[in-house]
Amino acid sequence: MAAPGSGGDAAQEKHGRMSLQSSRDPALPHSRQDVVYDGNEAGSDRQGPGGLIRIKTAGESGRRGLHPLHFFKIIWTSSSSLSRAVNVLWPFVPAALAVYYTNTGPSTLRFSLAYIAMVPCANLIGFAGSELAKKMPHMLGVLTETTIGSIVEIILFLVLLLGTNNQNRFYIIRAAILGSILATMLLCLGLCFFAAGLRRETATFDSAISEVGTGLLLMAGLGLAIPTIFSRSISITEFNITQIDLDDRTTQLSRVVAVLLIIAYVVFVWFQMRTHHGIYDAIFEHDEHRDADKHKDAAKAKLTLTEAIVSLVISVALVTLIALALVHEIEPVVEESGISDPFMGLILVPLVEKAAEHLTAIDEAWDNQINFALSHCIGSTIQTAMLNAPLVVIIAWGRNLPLDLSFEIFEIAILILAIITVGNYLRDQKSDYLEGFLCIITYIAIAVAAFYFPTPPEAHGIVGGAEGTGVAEGGGHAERSLFM
Template sequence: MNRIFMLMTLIGVPLSVIGSLMHWSNIILFIIYCLTIVALASFMGRATESLAIVAGPRIGGLLNATFGNAVELIISIFSLKAGLIGIVLASLTGSVLGNLLLVAGLSFFIGGIKFKRQSFNVYDARHNSGLLMFAVIIAFVIPEVFSMNMNETKTLSLSIGISIILIILYLAALFFKLVTHRGVYQHGNEKPVHEEEEPEWSKGKAIAVLFVATIAVAYISEHLVHTFEYVGETLGWSELFIGVIIVAIVGNAAEHASAIVMAFKNKMDIAVEIAIGSTLQVAMFVLPVLVLISLFFETTMPLLFSWQELIAMVSSVLLMVVISNDGESNWFEGLTLLAAYLIMGIGFYLL
């Protein structure tokens, strides 16, 4: 698989540059850009996995989530610059659905096929559940409800205030987990493992790969954004479907792969940290940062989702909370999450 991604990168990056300079068909360029970003994301995933072996499960999961979301953040910034607010909000909705239902679902399902019963830190699961419900149900639904009786200026002010609070709380949550309460809530069923695992790449090489891959993703993402409108019109895809399904899957490819690999190796603490940690990072950091960044562009982005997006995210959070709160997973729970993702995917496609 690594050889395939290497080949895709070696072919895709030059084709992306040549195609953008020679103005090839937008459909062809869209396919090339998406496949190349997925291939580059695999390198980012391997680099962060190497760093995770040295750093431990919590910091490793955070690294995977952060660099996985870096791709989506880059695509979103260029989309904001182009004034595609709907696609940005839809892609962030898709990221929440993708992480909670697709990534966690595939991780539980594939890991559950190999191991009948897998467990992860129940204290982290419950802590994350509270944050998920706060971020999505409180911080996302409140602006939609209150904005009904507000003008655009007040709605934007509300969005800015909520964004600042979300960023502060997210940083406080990291401080809580990684500093003040690090190691306080240990997984009761977890037995110490003394197995030494060698990272694929050295620390220096991993950081270098991350840097180069991020630069390449930034370049390709800027051009990918300009193909959205043509592709949507040609294939009959709505802006909502492109954002929720296509951009979200492409933008989160790195963490998708990493979480599934970790589940297959029975490292469920890391797999769950990637899936849920990435969702929290999108909801409490990436989205608020984009709201603040939009203030520097011609079109500002208030924290307002459509009711379809809100209901889909709230349903995903509630389902994930119910399934993960016992600190255990199996293949059937994974299949349940995947079924929910497919149902929502069909709905957004037909909307």
């Protein structure tokens, strides 16, 4: 064992060596060999030989079981400031359920109430997920919180797929998949960069998160684009095949791509959770130490394990009911209001899917936990592209429904360009409010383009359109303006 006096020199030498690898934060490890597991370190959690399964005391509530008064008080007071602001929307939940199940009022009113009511329900799922995450090791906690935050998205996808017979449901699902990716990757990440930049000149994050995340995003974007490129590259007349044959080939290709993306996601999770978890745990531990309000968070009352599970069950049940109300009103709202399916699927639906994820990430960025915030943004985006979207395709396959991953050229081009743009911002491992503002502006520009983008005739099951013009009656080509 080294002499006590040599510990500082050894640490300095180690940190100096790592600074050659990353000039941003030499205190963080950059390889498995840099991670030292010391169970006797003050304040560390007990962990097993593998380092993955361990007992984390940061989320201990000091209570057991279910205490209704404490339960509701903690849900209302112990969340972040943004989440507490969202809690004032809870009266919209019973109102939305009442008007939907009594069929009261116009479709626009029922849709609006359900849309607003989804936000506090999603926020409760996010809070319950964060409470569970606090009781787990860092990497497992982040993965659990991200997965729980995706529950709303999965429920909406499944309700659209299985709970309705709308002729445009496949188109809205595909648009919602890309819209969820864009909302998290541009809007949420931009808000995180902007929030972090308001409190400090530059926010720095680790390359282990940004580089791996950027590579996976690019790979996932390419995977999602393959069926679209395949479908749009084949001319029916030139290759002497029918439209039905081309659609069948595209569907089969989409199913293969979906399976491959899920396999890639499983390998990615294994990479994070098993072979390289020590690097990520050290990064998140570092973020916890620089948390701007960690003392306030430590003093907040916490849910017990039972209370966290109960809150998840309640919130998932409410989200399912609200999702049914929301999805069943999409088609009437599109027809009555003139909103196009691209705007509905690409912008409106995704904004409520990841509401909880967005609020959590923004609060972490504000508190100088930029690695946590980045993990939520990039991790959620990767999960949508490599798990949630392929999972819906596979479920449709099991139900013999022809859902494929053939998107509009407009949508897939926007996706690839957005991935390249975000990857460029992540490359230097630092951010400021300007980069965040530019991401937000980019998302707003995409939203405006989606607003003016007409509903494609094939979204309503029409090939060739009316009288061969490609324009279907009521197909969403009516003139619209943001300034009327």
